[in-house]
Amino acid sequence: KNEVEQSPQNLTAQEGEFITINCSYSVGISALHWLQQHPGGGIVSLFMLSSGKKKHGRLIATINIQEKHSSLHITASHPRDSAVYICAVKETSGSRLTFGEGTQLTVNP
Amino acid sequence: DAGVIQSPRHEVTEMGQEVTLRCKPISGHNSLFWYRQTMMRGLELLIYFNNNVPIDDSGMPEDRFSAKMPNASFSTLKIQPSEPRDSAVYFCASSLDMDTYGYTFGSGTRLTVV
Numbered sequence: 001k002n003e004v005e006q007s008p009q010n011l012t013a014q015e016g017e018f019i020t021i022n023c024s025y026s027v028g029i030s031a032l033h034w035l036q037q038h039p040g041g042g043i044v045s046l047f048m049l050s051s052g053k054k055k056h057g058r059l060i061a062t063i064n065i066q067e068k069h070s071s072l073h074i075t076a077s078h079p080r081d082s083a084v085y086i087c088a089v090k091e092t093s094g095s096r097l098t099f100g101e102g103t104q105l106t107v108n109p
Numbered sequence: 110d111a112g113v114i115q116s117p118r119h120e121v122t123e124m125g126q127e128v129t130l131r132c133k134p135i136s137g138h139n140s141l142f143w144y145r146q147t148m149m150r151g152l153e154l155l156i157y158f159n160n161n162v163p164i165d166d167s168g169m170p171e172d173r174f175s176a177k178m179p180n181a182s183f184s185t186l187k188i189q190p191s192e193p194r195d196s197a198v199y200f201c202a203s204s205l206d207m208d209t210y211g212y213t214f215g216s217g218t219r220l221t222v223v
Binding site for chain 2 (some may be wrong): 005033035041042043044045048086088094095096097098099101102
C-alpha cells in the first residue's frame, strides 16, 4: 500500500464542470502539497496546506488532518486545466516529500 | 527572479557515458532537492541539501549517481557510467523554508540513455 494514494487515477470532464481530486495518506505529516504538471513536464506548486482550506482563483484545497485526507477542487473547469495533479506529503520526521501517483485530468471543450 | 534553472533541458547520451545535470536554485533558498520522474515509479527524491550540505541521500539509486553543491547557487547531479534505465526526467527544486513556503521546481532535464 502506497503511503499516498490519489483518486481517481484518470478523470475526464466537460468544460464548466466542478472537479474533485482526492488524496489519502497514512503517515504523520507536517504539510501536504498539491502540484500541477502540464504536458511538456513542468511542475508548478499549487498549494501547501497544514490545516483547513486554501483558495486561489478557481482552485480550492482542503485538508482534514484527523482523517488524513485532502481534496483539490476546481470550479468551472476549463480545457487549460488539463494536466496531471499530484499530491505530495512532507512527513513530520524528515524533509522528503512522498508523492502520490497523480491524477490525469482532461477537460473537454 | 528567473526561478530554478536547470540545464540542459534535454540530454541524449550513449550507455557508459558520463552525464552531468546542473541546477541553479532561487537566490536565497537554502534547501535544494533532486528528484527523478519515471513512468514506472513516478516522482522520487534522490538527494536533499540544506545550506549546501547533503542531508538525505537515501534515494540515490547506486554508486553511479553522485551529487554536489559546491556553493549556494549551484548543484550538479552526475551519473557515471550511465545506463538505459537511468532514462527519466530529473527535476531540481529549491525552498526557503519547506514548512512555510513550499518548493519551487525547475523545468526538468529529460535524459535519454541509448
